[in-house]
Amino acid sequence: MAIPERAAGRAAAIDSAYHWLPDFCSWPVLAALAVIGELVALVVVLSASDVGVPTWQGLGLASLFVQWLAVVWTVCLCKARPLLVRLAPWMAEFAAYALMLATTAAASWIVFAIDRNLSLGFIDAGAESWRFVLRNSVICALIGGAVLRYFYVQEQWRERVQAEERARFEALQARIRPHFLFNSMNVIASLIRARPVQAEAAVEDLADLFRAALGRDEARSTLGEELDLARGYLRIEQLRLGERLAVDWQVDALPRDLELPSLLLQPLVENAVYHGIQPLPAGGTVRVQGRVDDGVVEIRIDNPCPPPPARRGGGNGMALNNIRSRLALHYGDRAALLVEDAAEAFDCRLRVPLQR
Numbered sequence: 310m311a312i313p314e315r316a317a318g319r320a321a322a323i324d325s326a327y328h329w330l331p332d333f334c335s336w337p338v339l340a341a342l343a344v345i346g347e348l349v350a351l352v353v354v355l356s357a358s359d360v361g362v363p364t365w366q367g368l369g370l371a372s373l374f375v376q377w378l379a380v381v382w383t384v385c386l387c388k389a390r391p392l393l394v395r396l397a398p399w400m401a402e403f404a405a406y407a408l409m410l411a412t413t414a415a416a417s418w419i420v421f422a423i424d425r426n427l428s429l430g431f432i433d434a435g436a437e438s439w440r441f442v443l444r445n446s447v448i449c450a451l452i453g454g455a456v457l458r459y460f461y462v463q464e465q466w467r468e469r470v471q472a473e474e475r476a477r478f479e480a481l482q483a484r485i486r487p488h489f490l491f492n493s494m495n496v497i498a499s500l501i502r503a504r505p506v507q508a509e510a511a512v513e514d515l516a517d518l519f520r521a522a523l524g525r526d527e528a529r530s531t532l533g534e535e536l537d538l539a540r541g542y543l544r545i546e547q548l549r550l551g552e553r554l555a556v557d558w559q560v561d562a563l564p565r566d567l568e569l570p571s572l573l574l575q576p577l578v579e580n581a582v583y584h585g586i587q588p589l590p591a592g593g594t595v596r597v598q599g600r601v602d603d604g605v606v607e608i609r610i611d612n613p614c615p616p617p618p619a620r621r622g623g624g625n626g627m628a629l630n631n632i633r634s635r636l637a638l639h640y641g642d643r644a645a646l647l648v649e650d651a652a653e654a655f656d657c658r659l660r661v662p663l664q665r
Contacts, residue, residue, distance in 0.1 A: 333387040339380075342456070346379040347372060349452055374420060378449075381412050402461075406453060413449035417442040470638065496549045511548055514541035518575070532606070533565030535574040542575055543595065546582050553592025554582065560599040560608070567606060567663065570639050576628040577610050577657050585614035585655055604663050611656040629657075636661070 332338065350371040385408055386393075393401040421438045493515050500508035518541055530538075540558070547554050581595045593613035600607055629648060636644040640662060649656040 333383050333390060338460075339383050341459075342379040342383055343376060345452070345456060345459075346375040349448070350375040353448065378413060378416050381416055382409055382453075385409075385412050402457060406457060409453040409457075410446055410449055413453075414442050414446050417445040473634075493545050493549070496545070500548065507548065511545055514545050517541050518545075530569050530571040530573075531565060532563055532567040532569055535569055535571075536560055536563070536565070538572075539574045539578045539597070543578055543582070550582075550587065550592060553589070554586050555592070555594040557594055557596040560597060562601060563599040563606060563608070564601065564663070567661075569661065570635055573632060573635075573659065574608065574610075576632060577659065580628055580657075581610055581612040581655065585612035588615045589613060601663070606661050606663060608659045609656065610659075611654060613653055614655045616652055632659075 351368065353375075354368050354371045386405060389405075389408060393404055396404060418438065421441050425438075493511070497508050497511050497515070500511065518538060543554070543556050547556070578595060578597070586593050586595065595610065595612045598609045598611075629646060633646050636646060644661045645658075647658040647660065649658075
């Protein structure tokens with residue numbers, strides 16, 4: 310029993326380390342360190358200037374040294390990351406901090422030695438090596454602690470955002486199950502004797518729908534899979550509503566291999582049926598139109614609906630807000646869900662970029 314428990318503890322430690330330790334091999338981390346380093350160089354030059362106005366040469370030398378040091382930090386932490394994530398979180402943080410101090414001290418000593426041996430004169434002639442190394446190490450201790458704290462807060466924020474995304478996806482999964490499952494099963498049961506082929510097709514559509522709904526929260530999908538899922542859902546609803554529900558598909562121009570977050574289209578067509586077609590005695594047509602324009606894929610879903618006083622409350626707004634939040638998380642402001650709510654019609658336009 311000791312070995313599994315030890316392995317579980319080690320896995321938990323690695324998972325915890327990932328919660329604060331970023332990928333130092335990525336360009337965003339290197340860019341953040343470069344910006345922080347330049348600010349540090351400017352502060353150091355300003356504080357060391359006797360006249361209060363630093364020279365361009367002094368600023369250039371300080372920037373060169375700090376930026377070079379930032380690159381050394383990034384490379385060392387990038388290479389050491391596979392080892393750091395195996396440690397307990399506090400040990401990994403201490404090791405990363407010590408590594409930054411050690412690289413700063415070593416780099417400072419190397420720069421001082423090069424300046425003295427080659428008589429470059431970049432460092433004050435009266436400065437001693439240990440003072441130069443100590444001064445830079447103290448600055449690194451202060452700045453390095455702040456940098457690691459920044460990355461820790463950033464990773465915690467990212468973890469909370471991902472947790473919110475998982476919660477929103479689970480909310481979408483949960484809302485498919487209650488009212489739809491029992492209606493579908495009743496329809497399938499009524500078709501088994503009279504129309505067994507349609508009953509079998511409905512079972513397959515229902516299985517596909519719930520396979521997507523019960524999938525992993527981080528699962529990705531494609532536009533083709535999303536369209537097939539929406540078609541399967543509407544076929545089941547057509548069996549239940551009969552001639553009251555008609556569907557008009559105009560999506561041949563869409564790229565089926567475009568990668569999308571799961572369950573984007575199905576909730577929209579479900580809203581069109583549940584809040585629009587079903588309450589109308591005569592039913593209506595759900596139109597799904599798609600086009601590609603200037604690097605953006607637009608899918609329009611429109612349907613008739615009862616006038617506002619006769620509409621069902623709840624559910625519709627939650628699904629729309631949920632999808633908007635997931636689009637913002639995956640695409641930022643490059644994607645949108647636009648809604649036009651007229652007196653007796655409802656129009657949704659889902660816009661996503663062709664490339665992430």
